[in-house]
Amino acid sequence: MLKTLKSMDFTDMKAMTMLPKGQFDIGDMPRFGLSQFADRFPAQTQGPELQVSGDVRQKITIGTELSELPQTQVVADFHCVTTWSSLNLKWEGVLFKDVFEHLVQPLGMPDKQARFVILRGQDGAKTSLPLDDLLKSNVILATRMNDERLTMAHGAPLRLVAPDHYGYKSIKYLNRMSLHVENPGYRPSGFRFMEHPRARVSFEERGQFFPGWFLRYSYRPLIKPTAKLFANAAELHSGKNR
Ligand SMILES: Nc1nc2c(c(=O)[nH]1)N[C@H]1C(S)=C(S)[C@@H](COP(=O)(O)O)O[C@H]1N2
């Protein structure tokens, strides 16, 4: 039943204003993703190493340079497309925008028309976003989460966090990105069938072929088994690496 404004207490109000349409607060962030990535882990875990290629004049690899850029914090909620949200997470690292302006542009010299970015993780996961979305001031390449070094579970040594977009855009174990000139009819290889090209949470762009509300109900039953699959795989992996 709908509550009237009068009978709502402050916590209701807060929950309502903080959670986007169709999302619920799951508490601590689970290790999560598409099931095929559950038991794939980064091979290189020492320090971040990010290759930049595509429509650039010079391919580059960014590593230790990252620690020389201004270290920044982003506090934001994280929204998985399957409807779980983890609230108030603190990420630390370097803004994508700073990496782009201080390293990618001067060293890689990307084509001025390149407006489209494919991002890949060491586990083989990939996604894409328009460059303009990545240049927003809350998109971060994180090395720390909640005042600690990023854990393997959450994408060490380097992960993207794009809080305004569903979780599948926030690639963990990030090691490659490529810039592309977008042209009509071009089907980017970073693209998966169910993905929305932008996946903005505020527009409930969960997928490109079905409405957000429909996907909400389809995805919800997957949360528990997927979280379990990912947690078990991580446990097995950490056992092996002891
Ligand atoms: N490399 C990689 N990045 C990924 C995924 C993945 O499986 N592999 N899953 C995505 C999805 S669907 C979500 S919801 C978040 C989950 O991040 P977490 O495991 O830190 O909670 O990572 C995203 N980035």
Ligand SMILES: [Mo]
């Ligand atoms: Mo997700």
